[in-house]
Amino acid sequence: MDLFTAVETRRSVKHYDVSEKMTSSEFNQLIQATMLSPTSYNIQHWRFLRVTDSRLRSRLKDAAWGQQQVEDASELIILCADINAWKDRPERYWADAPREARELLVPMLTDFYRDKPQLQRDEAIRSCGLAAQTMMLAAKALGYDTGALVGFDSDKVAELINLPEGYLIGMMIVVGKASKAANGRGGQLALGEVLFENQF
Numbered sequence: 001m002d003l004f005t006a007v008e009t010r011r012s013v014k015h016y017d018v019s020e021k022m023t024s025s026e027f028n029q030l031i032q033a034t035m036l037s038p039t040s041y042n043i044q045h046w047r048f049l050r051v052t053d054s055r056l057r058s059r060l061k062d063a064a065w066g067q068q069q070v071e072d073a074s075e076l077i078i079l080c081a082d083i084n085a086w087k088d089r090p091e092r093y094w095a096d097a098p099r100e101a102r103e104l105l106v107p108m109l110t111d112f113y114r115d116k117p118q119l120q121r122d123e124a125i126r127s128c129g130l131a132a133q134t135m136m137l138a139a140k141a142l143g144y145d146t147g148a149l150v151g152f153d154s155d156k157v158a159e160l161i162n163l164p165e166g167y168l169i170g171m172m173i174v175v176g177k178a179s180k181a182a183n184g185r186g187g188q189l190a191l192g193e194v195l196f197e198n199q200f
């Protein structure tokens with residue numbers, strides 16, 4: 001599928017055909033594509049939790065105020081991020097780069113994030129956002145629909161998935177085939193309200 005077709009036809013789908021399942025090779029392709037998303041200093045903060053346990057899916061649906069897509073979609077992926085990834089063996093993020101580049105970048109990134117908890121958290125969220133969009137477009141290209149969700153009790157979900165200390169939950173993504181198309185678009189803002197030139 002052409003990228004612009006994927007961008008234009010991706011919609012947040014809420015109703016899924018429970019009989020439609022992603023194959024494991026499609027799921028693998030989806031995750032591999034998602035992992036090519038950009039991250040600042042290539043830190044790759046994201047940690048993808050794939051929920052395959054149907055009882056857990058049901059409990060997560062309850063924590064998401066009964067949103068049925070959490071239970072019905074073929075895949076439920078909880079996009080989490082390790083806020084402290086910047087200091088967790090950062091040489092890994094440049095393992096394949098020439099040694100001179102690695103020796104320059106690793107101390108640089110460590111200095112950039114040290115003692116800046118807000119920035120560390122912002123960056124983890126940014127990485128989740130970029131990964132989420134790659135995932136949704138890649139799923140569309142594979143013939144699947146998606147939905148992003150933040151409508152859930154974060155503390156409850158953290159408890160249910162045993163979220164490690166220092167991790168955050170970016171969002172949930174459901175992937176599957178629609179049983180009912182998305183409603184019409186809510187309405188896009190006018191270009192003049194969102195696009196500026198040089199200064200606000």
Ligand SMILES: Cc1cc2nc3c(=O)[nH]c(=O)nc-3n(C[C@H](O)[C@H](O)[C@H](O)COP(=O)(O)O)c2cc1C
Pocket residue numbers: 010011012013014067147148149150151152171182186
């Ligand atoms: C981070 C994020 C969280 C969202 N959370 C929910 C949600 O919990 N439940 C829901 O029905 N839709 C949710 N949405 C879908 C938005 O309402 C939807 O993206 C928006 O209305 C635009 O529609 P479209 O995605 O079909 O273009 C979420 C979207 C994003 C990006």
